[in-house]
Amino acid sequence: MSRKSLLPVVLVPTCILMIPAAAMLLRVEGWAWGVTDFVVFWILIAGVMLAYKLATRKAVSRAYRVAAGLALTAGLLLIWVNGAVGLIGSEENPANVMYGGVLLVGLIGAVMARLEPAGMAVTLFAMAIAQFMVPVVALVVWPGDFSPGVLAVFGLNGGFVLMFAASGLLFWRVGRRYGGTRVGAVA
Structure with missing residues (x-):
């Protein structure tokens, strides 16, 4: 660079x-x-x-670049919002620590996939599922501290789920179009 x-x-x-x-x-x-x-x-x-x-x-596919940008932006926003005010209750709520697991799924998945589109699609779908599960687990384990309310928490999480899933769909599309080649690059 x-x-x-x-x-x-x-x-x-x-x-x-x-x-x-x-x-x-x-x-x-x-x-x-x-x-x-x-x-x-x-x-x-x-x-x-x-x-x-x-x-x-090395990406030649616009869809790959958009998918990567969307995934990284969603991760950044997750860190920013969770660190600033917390997604569930206040930033001190222990349930918010579980969002680190969502990011860990993404990091491990990206390394294992070596940034290839098919593996990245699976990774982003796994992140979407993990993101969805955080408030479900929090509601069961810490039901007393669930501000700003169940619907608001699930709605906000739904936005992140959609971003991760949309990124996964774009990676899947690139994987289908370019096969197993790295990031749709022409070697």
């Missing part, structure tokens, strides 16, 4: 984080980020962008 291709990995997170920085300067209620918050989220955004560049560097 050239320095020129890494420039967006540095600049885009910086530009995105200017929004909360401006909110802090304007003293918008609810924005109380510290330096650590900015550093952590800059690293998260830059890491996702770098992962996208590495995963799609």
Whole structure:
């Protein structure tokens, strides 16, 4: 990777984080980020962008690139929302730790699939199932701390399930079109 291709990995997170920085300067209620918050989220955004560049560097299929982008964006949003406010109850609710398992399924699956579309499809479908199961397990194990309500929690989780499943469908489509070739690349 050239320095020129890494420039967006540095600049885009910086530009995105200017929004909360401006909110802090304007003293918008609810924005109380510290330096650590900015550093952590800059690293998260830059890491996702770098992962996208590495995963799609040989991809010739637009569907593969969209699938990878959707999966990585869903993962980033899952970390961001869960870390900021928690998906189930507050961010201190122990049920929220289970979302780390969803991301672990994705990481292990991507390594095992070696980023090949068919394996990535299975991985993303497994992530969708794991994402769906988190609030089900939480409702059984921690029913008392289920704010903002059962429907809201399942609805929010449903959004993530849809993103992971849509990404899986796109990977499946690429796998069907290009067979077992790595990321639909022309070797």
